Amino acid sequence: DAGVIxxxxxxxxxxxxxxxxxxxxxSGHDYLFWYRQTMMRGxxxxxxxxxxxxxxxxxxxxxRFSAKMPNASFSTLKIQxxxxxDSAVYFCASSPTRGQQNSPLHFGNxxxxxxx
Amino acid sequence: xxxVEQSLFxxxxxxxxxxxxxxxxxxxxxxxxxYKQEPGAGLQLLTYIFSNMDMKQDQxxxxxxxxxxxxxxxxIADTQTGDSAIYFCAEIHxxxxxxxxxxxxxxxxxx
Numbered sequence: 267d268a269g270v271i272x273x274x275x276x277x278x279x280x281x282x283x284x285x286x287x288x289x290x291x292x293s294g295h296d297y298l299f300w301y302r303q304t305m306m307r308g309x310x311x312x313x314x315x316x317x318x319x320x321x322x323x324x325x326x327x328x329x330r331f332s333a334k335m336p337n338a339s340f341s342t343l344k345i346q347x348x349x350x351x352d353s354a355v356y357f358c359a360s361s362p363t364r365g366q367q368n369s370p371l372h373f374g375n376x377x378x379x380x381x382x
Numbered sequence: 383x384x385x386v387e388q389s390l391f392x393x394x395x396x397x398x399x400x401x402x403x404x405x406x407x408x409x410x411x412x413x414x415x416x417y418k419q420e421p422g423a424g425l426q427l428l429t430y431i432f433s434n435m436d437m438k439q440d441q442x443x444x445x446x447x448x449x450x451x452x453x454x455x456x457x458i459a460d461t462q463t464g465d466s467a468i469y470f471c472a473e474i475h476x477x478x479x480x481x482x483x484x485x486x487x488x489x490x491x492x493x
Contacts, residue, residue, distance in 0.1 A: 270424070299480070308483065308484070308485040308486060309425075309470065309483040309485075309486070311480050311481075311482075314480060322480065357424055357425070359424070359425075370415065370417075370427035370430065371425070371427070371481060373424025373425045373426070374424050375422070375423050375424050376423075376424055
């Protein structure tokens with residue numbers, strides 16, 4: 267099991283550019299989560315999917331952010347246009363069941379985004 | 383509302399015990415978790431406890447839960463340099479599938 271795979275590991279871009287972050291969840295996991303981590307705000311849930319369907323996107327900060335899950339093995343988080351305040355580490359996580367219980371979230375290693 | 387609170391920093395001497403504390407607000411939380419984040423990596427589940435338990439022990443880790451006070455703690459016995467990390471307390475929000483994380487406690491070990 268390769269775990270949750272995120273790409274790229276690091277992304278540096280200029281303000282105004284489009285940024286696409288990618289995630290491959292663990293095979294068989296029905297839930298996929300996107301989190302953002304910053305020093306100021308800690309770990310924030312942006313959006314989560316169940317069986318490829320977005321369930322709760324209330325954490326998405328603005329319309330500049332969008333997320334898709336076209337199939338069970340792939341998800342993207344897109345920022346267009348990017349701004350310096352979007353600089354953060356973005357984590358993808360997956361889980362096999364609802365409500366976690368003893369099936370914890372499995373996190374990827376994150377994408378560190380820097381917008382200059 | 384949803385809120386999980388932790389102190390931001392903890393420094394302990396190598397070999398001593400570390401105690402990381404957490405308070406939460408959702409009294410209907412069914413599961414509470416401790417995650418560990420090492421530099422440059424994602425969070426990994428360390429341990430969890432059911433809300434009907436008071437204590438759980440797993441090798442060097444002891445989790446204590448006080449439901450009345452909504453207080454959770456993680457004790458690491460014989461703290462080693464490899465324990466240096468950020469430790470996150472988390473609860474399942476009762477109305478949804480999502481986990482609510484605390485701000486994380488950065489544990490540093492001094493010789």
